Amino acid sequence: MHTARSTGALRAERPATELGEFLLATRLRRGMTQSRLAVRSGVSERTIRDLELGKVERPRKQTLLLLARALHMSPSDHLRLQSGGGVPATASQLPPTAAAPLVGRDRVVTGVVELLTTGGHRWVSLVGVAGVGKSRVAAEVARALHDAVPDPVWWVDPGASPAPLPGTVADLLLGGASPRLAELAGLVGDTPAYLMVDDRVPGRVPESGLAELLSRCPRLRLLTTARVPSARPEAHTVALRPLAARGDGPDSPATRLLVSRLRAQGQDRSFPAAELRELCDALDGVPAALIAAASWFPLYPLPRLVEAARRDPFQLTTPAGPATRRVVGDLRAAVTATLDGLRGSDTALLAALVGPGRSVRDVARERGVPEQVAAAALHRLLQAGLIRPTGVPGEFRALNMVRSLLAPRRVGPPRR
Incomplete structure (x- = not known):
């Protein structure tokens, strides 16, 4: 037989x-x-x-x-x-291990973890300008949650390559033309879990679908990243600001990040602290801009890089090498897309902040709008990371990158 x-x-x-x-x-x-x-x-x-x-x-x-x-x-x-097969369907799916330590974000990571675990918030939206490090912070939050809680942590990155494995949480959200919410809700059910959606491709995962998922899964908690605040009432916004370039002495978070990148690429010489601060300030303390700028150090002296960044920060945000370009992406296009998506009234008020610092009252008077209207608009712009405090209490100005786009000037490459 x-x-x-x-x-x-x-x-x-x-x-x-x-x-x-x-x-x-x-x-x-x-x-x-x-x-x-x-x-x-x-x-x-x-x-x-x-x-x-x-x-x-x-x-x-x-x-x-x-x-x-x-x-x-x-x-x-x-x-x-x-x-x-002994591979739990709901096992944690974590982001790739970071190549370098996170700089200057410990408090933010701790705060977001607390909001999701003990703060009573089921949906936290991490918001900020392109390049400010939302993905990096969210990944650190995912790892911190994985270490701190017994519940599964699922990382979903719409911009990741290769495509997610069939049947995983990421596949159910991203694998088809639209999220397969019913299948995903059936998988999650009443399981306590944390879903991290790093929406580097804006709109790839509709917020309405995420809200529906939260309503179907009462013990699910959600962290999303976005360039502008969510309109969903369920979402608690945490604004991720650029790294401070001044105010912390010579060892500010922005300069620490820049120096760490210089050392990682073999630049072991020391640079004047004042000029490093100037460069970090000209690049708004935006981590992706600092990482890109570090790639130009072998080609130009630091004073010329500072000069170029002051004239047009986007001269330095295009990385010199392909490896850095994969990390940084196209900052000019990303910031431009954010500006294009603003409501017209917010764009008009933002234009008032291209020059020296202005207060809410200054902006309201200059634009001829009620002060409460100006305050609401500036709050939205601040959450989106398009403006920042000047250091004078109550005064704000547009990021240098934003100023460059709103008031374009013809500039050449850095001069030797």
Whole structure:
């Protein structure tokens, strides 16, 4: 009598585990023999047989993925396969490990973790101008939560490559033309969990869908990143400001970040602290701008870089090398997109802050609007990170990057 091992018949010996039963049942529904499945999946026939017999204690994730694809499993069935294979469907999915330590954001990370765990907020929206480090801070929050709580932490990055694995939380949000909220809500249910959505592709995950997910999953907590504050009443906004370039002596957070990047690229010489502060201030203390500027140090002396940044900060925000360019992206395009998305009245008030610092009353008087209207607009602009305090209480001015876009000037490259 021949067995499935010798004939490749549809049925194998009796499965000994839930995973084996599920895999066997799915294979039979597809009308496949073990040998046929082996050919389609690239998994050996012996491995398939051992899985169905429960002889594999810890199946490899890649093996289960190959089988799921060959069997054309739905995301929910793939989740069942993962769960039955000892790979929990709701296991944490964390962001990639950072290449460098986070600088100057310890209080923000701690504060967001507290808001999500003990602060009573189910949805925290981390908001700020492009390049300010929202993704980096959110990733640090995800890791801190993973270390602090027993509940799963799911990281979803719409801009990540490669595409998420089928059946994962990220796939249910991003894998199709629209989020598969019903499947995801069914997966989460009443499970206490933390979902981190780093929306580097604005609008890729609709806020209405996230709000619906929160309503269906009463113990789910959510952290999102965005360039402008959310209009959803459920979202608690945390504005992420640029790093301070002045006021902390020679060792400000912005200069610490810049120096750390210089050392990482082999620049071991020392630079005048005052000129470093000038450069950091000209680049608004925006981390991505500082990282990009560091790539220009081997090519130009520091005084010329300061001069160029003062004339037009975007001269230095295009990184000198491709590796840095992948980290920084196109800051000019991103900030321009944010400005283009502002309501007209906010753009008009922002134009009043291109020059020296102005107070709310100054802006209201200059633009001929009630003071409360000016205050509300400046609050929105401050949360979006497009303006910053001048150091004089109650006075604000536009970021240098914003000033450069609102009042363009023809400038050349840095001069040697």
